[in-house]
Amino acid sequence: MGPYQAIQVSEHVYWVGAIDWRVRDFHGYSTERGSTYNAYLITGSEPILVDTVKRPFVGEMLARIGSVIDPQKIRVLLSNHSEMDHSGSLPAVIERSQPERLLASPMGVKTLAEHFELPLSPEAVPVGERLTIGDRTLFFAEARMLHWPESMFSYLVDDRLFFSQDAFGMHLSSFERFCDELSEQVIWHEAAKYYANILLPYSPMVAKAVAALPKTEIGEAELIAPDHGPIWRRDVWRIAERYAEWAVQRPTRKAVIVYDTMWESTAKMAYAIAEGLQQGGARPRLVHLTTSNRSVLATEILDAGALIVGSPTINNQLFPTLADGLSYLKGLRPKNLIGAAFGSYGWSGESPRLIESALREMKVDLVSEAQRVKYVPRARDLEACAALGVRIAEKLGEITEEEA
Ligand SMILES: Cc1cc2nc3c(=O)[nH]c(=O)nc-3n(C[C@H](O)[C@H](O)[C@H](O)COP(=O)(O)O)c2cc1C
Ligand SMILES: [Fe+2]
């Protein structure tokens, strides 16, 4: 079976997932630290496997299960989320273990059928209620749109362990299985990046789901075990508190300048705007889209108050990385931002206008006319860019004061 070992998480639960050391592109999200697909084995008179791993990792998962019990002994499969990174090994496990039951949320039953032709029909769990399986007791709650419509939360009452599927997770490959074994800076950065790229558009539902948790028995959880990255073990509700904050997106004095450039003119404008922002008391952050992935932009926006976008005009269009970045950001539905557009051009100069219409669609409050420069910016053009930065910084000062 190979060298793989399970890691004990609580009295009756083992982590039996897979470590993806090499993944760097997770459906367009740059995962520079890799990821894990977490599956969990609940031991007892009727062993339960909670979620699975991406299909190529099924051997690793079965080997880890095999270090605890013979995989043939698994009686029940529990699927909290139908996305392939968690369901992809269901067909192989069903074939291998011949379990008696496959459990999912009522909508998960349908979504699994839309992904696979399984020899075992999925069965809906009683949402909002307990279910006894052998000598273990589980409780289920809805987690609509965290991350998909069929997502659900499950809770092992015996061990006070909350299986949160994608929620509260992060893309981070490591042997450390618990958050408290890793650097705080790393886990909060990766948790924020995950929220910004995966959950941000569903912030209203996140706020509701997080507020509802303490009203159910899941509120008694002592461990939160997500489907990616390390497990929360101490002070476990810190992550839910952060989610509640991220869901609100209260503006700060951070101003994100996102841009690209062919001959450096738009770049020079970006740097001048950044100087003005700094001088005006804001915290500028620059994201150059040829060297930074769109998911870096999303992460920077999560706690920003301003979004300033620059692009040269190329064949009457935005530079392609900006078209990508703006389309991606629009889908993430960031809130409470002010902003402006800028860019260098040669003759027709459509880009700033295209940016402005994208920003309006995102309900970004445009605080100034776009800054446009023909070909190479002169000193006075750069002064005007710096003045734009100062103006945005002042506006951010007013907004954050009102908020405080
Ligand atoms: C391939 C290419 C296509 C271009 N197409 C346009 C265009 O359609 N309209 C326009 O106003 N300028 C166009 N330009 C001119 C650039 O927008 C201009 O050189 C600008 O100063 C570049 O800014 P940058 O230094 O930030 O790349 C084009 C330039 C290149 C290299
Ligand atoms: Fe997912």
Ligand SMILES: [Fe+2]
């Ligand atoms: Fe996932």
